[in-house]
Amino acid sequence: MPADNEVPPIVEMRGITIRFPGVLALDNVDFTLRPGEVHSLMGENGAGKSTLIKALTGVYAIDSGTITVAGEQRTFHTAADAQEAGISTVYQEVNLCANLTVGENVMLGHEPRRAGGIDWRATQREAARHMESLGLAIDPRSMLASHSIAIQQLVAIIRAMVLEAKVLILDEPTSSLDRGEVDQLFAVIRDLRAKGVAILFVSHFLDQVYEISDRITVLRNGALVGEHPIEELPRDALVTKMIGRELEDLATLEKSSHRAIDRTGTPVVKAEGLGKRGVLEPADLEIYEGEVVGIAGLLGSGRTELVRLLYGADRPDAGQVEVQGAPAKVHSPRHAIDHRISFSSENRREEGVVADLTVAENIVLGMQARQGWMRKVPKKDQDAVVAEYIEALGVRPANPNALVGNLSGGNQQKVLLARWLATAPELLILDEPTRGIDVGAKADIQKKVSELSSQGLSVIFISSELEEVLRLAQRVAVMRDRRKIGELDATQVDLDGLIDYIANAGEGSAA
Amino acid sequence: MRSIWRHRLFWPVVALLTLIAVNSIARPNFIKLRVRDGELFGAIITILRDSAPLMLVALGMTIVIATRGIDLSVGAIMAVSGAVALTIIDGSDDPGNLATVLIAVVVAILVSMVLGVWNGFLVSVLGIQPIIATLVLMLAGRGVALLITGGFITTVNSEPFSYIATGYLFVLPFAFFISVAAITVIGLVERRTALGVLTEAVGINPEASRLAGVRSRGIIWGAYIVSGTLAGLAGILYASNIRAADANAAGVFIELYAILAVVLGGTSLNGGKFSIAGTVIGVLIIQTLDSTILFLGVPSAQSPVFFAVVVVVVVVVQSPRIRNALGRMSRSRKPKAAVAAAVVEDKQKAEVGR
Numbered sequence: 022m023p024a025d026n027e028v029p030p031i032v033e034m035r036g037i038t039i040r041f042p043g044v045l046a047l048d049n050v051d052f053t054l055r056p057g058e059v060h061s062l063m064g065e066n067g068a069g070k071s072t073l074i075k076a077l078t079g080v081y082a083i084d085s086g087t088i089t090v091a092g093e094q095r096t097f098h099t100a101a102d103a104q105e106a107g108i109s110t111v112y113q114e115v116n117l118c119a120n121l122t123v124g125e126n127v128m129l130g131h132e133p134r135r136a137g138g139i140d141w142r143a144t145q146r147e148a149a150r151h152m153e154s155l156g157l158a159i160d161p162r163s164m165l166a167s168h169s170i171a172i173q174q175l176v177a178i179i180r181a182m183v184l185e186a187k188v189l190i191l192d193e194p195t196s197s198l199d200r201g202e203v204d205q206l207f208a209v210i211r212d213l214r215a216k217g218v219a220i221l222f223v224s225h226f227l228d229q230v231y232e233i234s235d236r237i238t239v240l241r242n243g244a245l246v247g248e249h250p251i252e253e254l255p256r257d258a259l260v261t262k263m264i265g266r267e268l269e270d271l272a273t274l275e276k277s278s279h280r281a282i283d284r285t286g287t288p289v290v291k292a293e294g295l296g297k298r299g300v301l302e303p304a305d306l307e308i309y310e311g312e313v314v315g316i317a318g319l320l321g322s323g324r325t326e327l328v329r330l331l332y333g334a335d336r337p338d339a340g341q342v343e344v345q346g347a348p349a350k351v352h353s354p355r356h357a358i359d360h361r362i363s364f365s366s367e368n369r370r371e372e373g374v375v376a377d378l379t380v381a382e383n384i385v386l387g388m389q390a391r392q393g394w395m396r397k398v399p400k401k402d403q404d405a406v407v408a409e410y411i412e413a414l415g416v417r418p419a420n421p422n423a424l425v426g427n428l429s430g431g432n433q434q435k436v437l438l439a440r441w442l443a444t445a446p447e448l449l450i451l452d453e454p455t456r457g458i459d460v461g462a463k464a465d466i467q468k469k470v471s472e473l474s475s476q477g478l479s480v481i482f483i484s485s486e487l488e489e490v491l492r493l494a495q496r497v498a499v500m501r502d503r504r505k506i507g508e509l510d511a512t513q514v515d516l517d518g519l520i521d522y523i524a525n526a527g528e529g530s531a532a
Numbered sequence: 533m534r535s536i537w538r539h540r541l542f543w544p545v546v547a548l549l550t551l552i553a554v555n556s557i558a559r560p561n562f563i564k565l566r567v568r569d570g571e572l573f574g575a576i577i578t579i580l581r582d583s584a585p586l587m588l589v590a591l592g593m594t595i596v597i598a599t600r601g602i603d604l605s606v607g608a609i610m611a612v613s614g615a616v617a618l619t620i621i622d623g624s625d626d627p628g629n630l631a632t633v634l635i636a637v638v639v640a641i642l643v644s645m646v647l648g649v650w651n652g653f654l655v656s657v658l659g660i661q662p663i664i665a666t667l668v669l670m671l672a673g674r675g676v677a678l679l680i681t682g683g684f685i686t687t688v689n690s691e692p693f694s695y696i697a698t699g700y701l702f703v704l705p706f707a708f709f710i711s712v713a714a715i716t717v718i719g720l721v722e723r724r725t726a727l728g729v730l731t732e733a734v735g736i737n738p739e740a741s742r743l744a745g746v747r748s749r750g751i752i753w754g755a756y757i758v759s760g761t762l763a764g765l766a767g768i769l770y771a772s773n774i775r776a777a778d779a780n781a782a783g784v785f786i787e788l789y790a791i792l793a794v795v796l797g798g799t800s801l802n803g804g805k806f807s808i809a810g811t812v813i814g815v816l817i818i819q820t821l822d823s824t825i826l827f828l829g830v831p832s833a834q835s836p837v838f839f840a841v842v843v844v845v846v847v848v849v850q851s852p853r854i855r856n857a858l859g860r861m862s863r864s865r866k867p868k869a870a871v872a873a874a875v876v877e878d879k880q881k882a883e884v885g886r
Contacts, residue, residue: 334743358745366743375737375744377804382729389726390745397726440744 124161315494376426608673613767648760
């Protein structure tokens with residue numbers, strides 16, 4: 022039920038302006054959030070969504086403008102101030118203590134007390150009660166780190182509920198959830214909406230935005246484009262508003278998946294019976310020159326595990342790998358890189374970028390590691406490579422000396438892609454390269470993958486977005502329960518067929 | 533002007549210059565240099581000479597800290613190194629022989645290197661936390677040194693050995709040349725090759741670096757080997773200065789002074805970005821302060837307090853909050869927006885650091 026305009030807003034932001042050195046991050050932006058609505062904030066990476074959220078949560082100081090919460094004008098100096106005012110945030114990257122238990126995380130700072138100390142039994146009970154109300158059935162005494170990112174995300178949301186938030190900000194909450202978990206989350210969101218909680222929702226999944234939202238505010242380049250009730254803003258109009266131009270037709274990419282691959286020769290990389298006890302059942306995989314092999318499956322199905330074993334990021338205890346027909350020992354990332362295999366992790370922040378180094382240093386890191394520390398890549402070559410890829414991939418800001426940690430997710434991903442392309446790989450493994458990044462950057466990356474593979478680069482492409490996998494790949498390996506259950510010809514299967522295969526294939530024969 | 537103010541070495545340099553200025557006013561002799569027999573003497577020369585052991589240890593510590601580690605065993609390695617060298621010289625027929633001294637020094641440094649290999653093995657291969665891994669040798673090392681000297685303070689009378697710490701080359705102390713050589717070699721190797729940036733990458737994000745193909749293990753291991761080797765050389769300098777191997781006194785607390793020098797020089801204990809020049813300045817600050825305390829005649833019982841007060845002032849002035857506050861004051865005539873932007877910028881930095 023969409024909230025009507027008569028309800029007084031819970032949050033009113035007027036004329037918000039924030040400047041970063043050299044950048045006008047937000048330019049005179051208005052934003053209104055009403056109780057009992059789900060309000061989506063839309064815009065490309067760098068449009069100012071995160072900045073606006075951080076202004077509302079007290080992380081950034083605003084240069085001008087006013088923030089009114091529940092009728093009272095507020096100045097937030099710290100995130101604690103905002104929390105005090107009833108504004109809770111669940112960030113894109115889970116922001117909890119991995120080394121504490123689930124229950125401790127849920128109740129952190131709000132533990133029931135007894136006789137001057139924390140009543141741990143009551144704490145666990147309270148945590149369990151909150152978790153149950155959101156239908157999360159895990160042991161509150163288990164360590165947070167032992168759960169998937171998806172579960173951790175739900176724990177973060179439950180934690181926000183413990184703080185009795187009036188405003189709940191969900192920044193890309195679904196980027197690492199599978200469909201079932203998304204449904205679970207949406208049920209919770211609807212529940213909270215009915216209770217009058219105002220929900221600010223940020224997601225790059227248009228389907229989900231249209232499924233859950235009552236209202237949409239669109240930002241572009243730090244400026245407000247407009248606020249619209251969901252039923253008045255069709256999808257194509259939204260995308261046009263977000264990127265400021267018509268989205269380029271992806272039809273050219275469709276052809277990519279139909280490109281004929283010569284599979285008569287030697288595969289570039291061939292894995293036979295590659296596995297590790299408790300991690301992945303032995304699996305085979307072949308990749309030919311110029312081929313894009315997609316790996317589809319639910320989160321935790323073993324798709325990441327398979328490529329990590331292939332790359333030597335984890336050590337397999339079974340199976341062998343052949344590179345260009347010759348047996349190869351790939352026991353560490355170093356070996357993989359020597360065999361011209363590159364791997365971009367799904368975990369951009371922890372396993373991808375080196376945040377405190379510059380864009381240039383991050384791009385050159387792969388080349389330099391390959392050459393060894395003794396032979397420094399000459400400054401002239403470094404500059405040339407960095408300039409080339411910043412240009413080719415459209416990294417913004419186009420400043421080689423910017424710290425990577427200050428870039429948006431999509432641009433960090435481009436920097437990582439540049440790092441690997443600079444090492445001239447023959448096989449490029451991309452694990453969720455488009456997760457949590459905007460439409461424009463996503464199209465850029467897809468286009469680049471398609472272009473490079475048509476020039477002969479072999480690619481393994483993992484994504485939770487099956488449309489994306491089907492668009493790019495000629496062949497799709499399907500994983501389930503840490504096992505490879507089969508391979509499909511991408512030209513012979515559509516989305517429904519793939520989903521059906523992931524869910525049901527081989528169900529009868531499996532014990 | 534603002535770029536100078538914002539430079540990471542601005543405050544360390546100010547601290548050092550202030551110390552020198554205070555000393556020069558309090559005792560005009562401080563900056564005076566005298567020439568005697570073609571050799572330079574004076575308080576500043578003494579500082580340059582006496583800072584050599586701390587300089588060597590702090591250089592190694594800088595590299596170790598850059599990898600997110602710490603090396604607590606340097607003092608103990610100094611003791612072992614001195615004990616090995618002096619035992620060899622003492623046991624030889626001709627302690628004054630240059631060849632004997634050279635052999636003793638080389639063996640002592642090799643032993644120190646092996647101790648560094650051990651530390652590095654514990655940290656990089658077995659994955660033991662650096663503070664624990666190096667604590668082992670910190671506690672055991674002096675015992676080993678005592679074992680080598682048979683529980684005595686071994687003393688020697690060897691002209692070539694004494695030369696290392698007290699001799700002069702041209703017009704300057706030989707020890708000063710050792711410092712300069714170590715700074716130059718480390719500086720060149722780190723910055724002319726890619727070792728520096730790879731070390732920083734490993735220190736900032738070990739897992740991302742490993743997946744990027746950086747040989748993290750080798751880089752971390754190497755850092756402890758360098759640290760151990762330099763500590764061994766420092767141990768030789770110490771022993772040469774007192775012409776004795778005193779296992780209980782050699783390099784006591786030097787690990788803490790070395791860490792302090794690294795931090796004063798602007799390198800974060802969280803690892804990552806490091807500055808060799810910063811560490812050099814940090815060492816000079818500590819040594820000048822030491823000399824100041826001696827000269828001002830602060831009673832020895834109170835000198836640690838005096839030392840601590842000065843260090844606290846320097847560290848506080850360098851802290852991000854105070855720097856921001858000072859920065860804001862200096863720019864108070866500018867529009868408010870610029871200040872807010874600077875705050876935002878610092879917050880971003882703080883976020884990145886997290």
